[in-house]
Amino acid sequence: MTTSQSPDFHLNRPGVLIAALPAVLGFVPEKSLVLVTVDRGTMGCVMRVDLADDLPVGHVAEVAATARPDSAIAVVVDEAGANCRLCNDEYRELTETLAGALAGHGIELLAAHVVDRVAAGGRWHCVDGCGSAGVIEDPSASPLAAAAVLDGRRLYARRAELQNVIAVGDPARAAALAATICNDGGRTDAEARSDVEAAIEAAAQVAGGDELSDATVARLAGALTDYTVRDTLYALAVGENAGQAESLWAELSRRLPEPWRVEALVLLAYSAYVRGDGPLAGVSLEAALRCDGTHRMAAMLDTALQSGLHPEQIRELAATGFRLADRLGVRLPPRRVFGQRAG
Structure with a gap:
């Protein structure tokens, strides 16, 4: 739906x-x-x-x-x-x-x-x-x-083509990553700051056409299990380099195994939602809730999307990310003016 x-x-x-x-x-x-x-x-x-x-x-x-x-x-x-x-x-x-x-x-x-x-x-x-x-x-x-x-927005001939945007490309490779991902939530501010900066750097790499190493993908997967890191990164969706961040979340959605994949899917859904791409947000949330039906952010965004809540109202959630970035001492890309395409 x-x-x-x-x-x-x-x-x-x-x-x-x-x-x-x-x-x-x-x-x-x-x-x-x-x-x-x-x-x-x-x-x-x-x-x-x-x-x-x-x-x-x-x-x-x-x-x-x-x-x-x-x-x-x-x-x-x-x-x-x-x-x-x-x-x-x-x-x-x-x-x-x-x-x-x-x-x-x-x-x-x-x-x-x-x-x-x-x-x-x-x-x-x-x-x-x-x-x-x-x-x-x-x-x-x-x-x-x-x-x-x-x-x-890209228009697809079939719903399956849209779903392929987030489909795991190499299940065996994704499964092998599971053993290398460290779920060490509760990072120090210095560690969280380093992880946020690593995500921003990885987003620029993906947008530039470079493939992320498995080690980088595993590091980002572990970082997204930390609430401070994850919530800070939501702010990228309203920044001038939102397109780069969205490319990263799509890449992680295709490369990560469950349950780590869910955070990338929700970040992708949020990014798509705030720029008005309801179809991509919808399939991403559908996949996220299949991974974890209790995920609070996924459920909240899904309810908002199905209720027709305007993207402008959803963008306000990014304010938490900017506050966390200030606390961590991370410089995020400045907020973009909507109505213009993100870079």
């Missing part, structure tokens, strides 16, 4: 709305139920779940309700079932159940559409047999797609 926000879409033009979904989700949805919430006439949270026999309709409604939208629109994406009468009966039952669950939270389901594929020329029709139908416009020509590219 992922969420995002957007200021621009058309309630009365399903072909345009559906074409905008890849830009909002970060990938082209397939075999999915997508719920677009509407708040005072504008797009709110956008949630996606796999179509399955045990589809969590009640949970989808609960998550949608956290943002307190006025209404919602459902889109069923299923190439195999879009032209199947029996399948359409099933989707009508599904959306009726969803409408009831949403109504229990004071949310009106305005419309429900079935589409065979979210691509130029794809066909949609209303689930309830109202007779409305049409063609999907080119998703790559959507204003939301253009905005995503300008924001530096």
Whole structure:
């Protein structure tokens, strides 16, 4: 499940709305139920779940309700079932159940559409047999797609491609690192300062195209088990070199074994969230919570993301990192002005 926000879409033009979904989700949805919430006439949270026999309709409604939208629109994406009468009966039952669950939270389901594929020329029709139908416009020509590219977001053809950004690249190598990682939390201020500086240096290396040694990766993994080090590093997400730090967290996410991987994933999720990349934040948090379902920061960010909390509010969490850096005597990159791309 992922969420995002957007200021621009058309309630009365399903072909345009559906074409905008890849830009909002970060990938082209397939075999999915997508719920677009509407708040005072504008797009709110956008949630996606796999179509399955045990589809969590009640949970989808609960998550949608956290943002307190006025209404919602459902889109069923299923190439195999879009032209199947029996399948359409099933989707009508599904959306009726969803409408009831949403109504229990004071949310009106305005419309429900079935589409065979979210691509130029794809066909949609209303689930309830109202007779409305049409063609999907080119998703790559959507204003939301253009905005995503300008924001530096990459759009993926499949959700699996987005998940590969954080997938462990060499499981055997990652497993071998486990024996070399030292979990010695409770560092002195001098040790914490050295580790923060080492992380900043490693971020510059990764951004420059250099591969980190296993020894450096192991050192950073151990450093992230120290709360002072970890919490200081959250501040990098709002600094002028945020892009370098995000590259480092993605690299560590792909190279570290569990349970050390979880901290890199949450740092990556935070970095993506504060720059408005809800899709990357979502898959990173999903992976982090699979590693450790009790991780407090991961759970808090996941709740905020699914509730549609604006990135500007999440950025304030970085203030703790700057305070810790001052205490440690670490010079962090200055805060960047948002609306400009990080270096």
